[in-house]
Amino acid sequence: MIAALNLTFLVFAVIVACAALNVKDLLSAIVLLSAFSFFMCLLWTEMGAVDVAFTEAAVGAGVSTAFFVAAIYNTTRRTKD
Amino acid sequence: MVRDLDDIIIRTCARIMVPFMQVYGLYVFVHGHSSPGGGFQGGCIMAASFILLATAFNIKEAKMRFTEKVNGIFCCLGVFIYAGTGAVAVIFSGNFLDYSRWTNILPTNPVMARYYGMALIELGVQITVMAVMVSIFLDLVTGGSHEEVMKTDD
Numbered sequence: 001m002i003a004a005l006n007l008t009f010l011v012f013a014v015i016v017a018c019a020a021l022n023v024k025d026l027l028s029a030i031v032l033l034s035a036f037s038f039f040m041c042l043l044w045t046e047m048g049a050v051d052v053a054f055t056e057a058a059v060g061a062g063v064s065t066a067f068f069v070a071a072i073y074n075t076t077r078r079t080k081d
Numbered sequence: 082m083v084r085d086l087d088d089i090i091i092r093t094c095a096r097i098m099v100p101f102m103q104v105y106g107l108y109v110f111v112h113g114h115s116s117p118g119g120g121f122q123g124g125c126i127m128a129a130s131f132i133l134l135a136t137a138f139n140i141k142e143a144k145m146r147f148t149e150k151v152n153g154i155f156c157c158l159g160v161f162i163y164a165g166t167g168a169v170a171v172i173f174s175g176n177f178l179d180y181s182r183w184t185n186i187l188p189t190n191p192v193m194a195r196y197y198g199m200a201l202i203e204l205g206v207q208i209t210v211m212a213v214m215v216s217i218f219l220d221l222v223t224g225g226s227h228e229e230v231m232k233t234d235d
Contacts, residue, residue, distance in 0.1 A: 050117040054109075058125035063214055066132045070221035 005046055013039040026077050030068045037061040095137030102130035110207050114196070120203035124210025131215045140223060149219075152212050159209025166201045178202075 013036055020032035037060030044053035106127035113119035135143035167178040175182035180198025181191035189197070 051119075054117045054122050055125075058122045058129070062129050063125050063132070063218075066129070066136070066218060067221055070218055073222060074224055 001047060006043065009039050009043040009046065013043065024079055026072055026079060027069070030065060030072065033068070034061050034065045037064075091137050095133055099130045099134055102133070103127055106130065106207075106211075110203060113203055114199070120206030121210055123203075124207040125214060127207070127211040128214030128218070131211075132218050135218065135222070140219065144219075147215065152216055152219075155208050155212035156216065159205040159207070159212065162205035162208065163202055166198055166205065170198075 016032050016036045016039060020029045020036060023029050023032060037056060041053045041056040041061065044050075044056060106123040108123075109118035109126060110120055110123035113123070131143060131147055134146070166180075169186070170179040170182040171177055173182040173185045178198075180195040183189075183194040183198055184191055187194055187197060
């Protein structure tokens with residue numbers, strides 16, 4: 001466990017999460033959320049919880065991104081607010 | 082995703098990748114005992130292979146290989162395997178999911194009976210997770226009207 005690497009991944013995760021909340025285009029928000037999921041996956045791998053990281057990579061970055069894209073395909077890409 | 086996307090590069094890549102993804106899902110399931118992985122992750126990877134098939138080709142192509150009926154059967158089959166593995170232990174006067182009671186059927190010692198019992202549980206989890214993930218994706222894409230989509234395309 002390397003503290004500097006941990007801190008780097010955590011800072012990137014926070015930045016990407018804030019960007020995902022603030023961006024207007026919903027497709028970009030999905031991609032940023034997927035990137036957040038990937039950084040959390042890296043963080044968990046680095047902390048030694050490989051099983052949790054594997055689940056995060058399979059569900060968070062893989063399948064849920066496809067679900068969100070499918071939901072956007074049937075609704076609108078722009079936010080109302 | 083419903084409309085036809087005629088891109089030979091995407092189609093060829095998807096056609097090559099899908100079998101490897103499914104074999105990898107089975108690998109994750111089988112090695113779940115000794116390494117990270119298990120039924121849930123393997124099921125998600127297998128579901129992702131079907132989602133890739135549905136996005137690269139179209140819904141009709143994916144449903145030709147994995148129809149809605151088969152999907153529903155798999156949903157129930159996984160739960161049935163899980164519950165049945167536990168119920169067999171109850172039949173042989175054990176607790177629910179007490180795998181050591183499987184020694185009454187299997188010619189092994191209780192330690193290996195627990196090993197095989199956990200493998201069966203993970204198999205049930207994998208089948209159900211795969212079928213439910215594919216089902217959620219198809220519902221989201223088509224708005225819950227697969228059969229109508231198929232009829233209008235014919």
